[in-house]
Amino acid sequence: MYCRDCGEKLALRFLENEGLVPYCPKCEKFKFPFFPVAVSMAVTNRAEEKILLAKHTGDDDFKLFAGYIKKGESAEKTIPRELKEETGLPAVKWRYIGSRFHDAKNILMLAFLVTTEESAITPGEEIAEARWCTPAEAREIIRKNSTAEYFLNLAIAEMGRKK
DSSP states (O other): OBOTTTOOBOEEEEETTTEEEEEETTTTEEOOOOOOEEEEEEEEOTTSOOEEEEEETTOOSEEOEEEEOOTTOOHHHHHHHHHHHHHSOOEEEEEEEEEEEEGGGTEEEEEEEEEEOOOOOOOOTTEEEEEEEOHHHHHHHBOTTSHHHHHHHHHHHHTTOOO
16 A cells, blocks of 8 residues: 555554554654545335346346446436436435445445336446346346445335435
C-alpha cells in the first residue's frame, strides 16, 4: 500500500481504539483505506408483489440493479439516475434496507428497496435481459451465495411494510 497523497510506502501502525492502521511516515498521518460506494436496488412494483431482476451484458446470472455513486453525488441522486439508465423506468420512491461490504470488488454497497412503475422496460447498454418475478421466482433465479441474494432476502422481508 502506498500513500494516496505523496506515494510513500505505508506502514501499519497501532492507533488507539482503531488497531493497526496504514501510516505514512512522510506525511506523518494515518491513512485510512477508502473504497468506492455503490447502491444496490431491489426494484419492485407499486404493490410490492413483484421484483425486477436483470442479467447484465456478458453475464449469465440474474442480479439486482446497482450503480456507483459518483463523486459529489448522494445515494438518493444515484438511485433514479441508475434505474433510468439501466431500465428506462422512473424511481417513484425508495427506502434504505441495509449495507454490506462486497469484498470481490472492494466496494461498500448500500441497499434500497425501490418502487417503480410496472411498465415497458427499455434496457440500457449494460442490461441483456430484465424480468419481473414473484419473490419466490426471484429467490430461485438469483445468483446463490451472492451479495445480490443477501440484499434480495432483505428486500423480500421488507416488502409490504409501508413506511
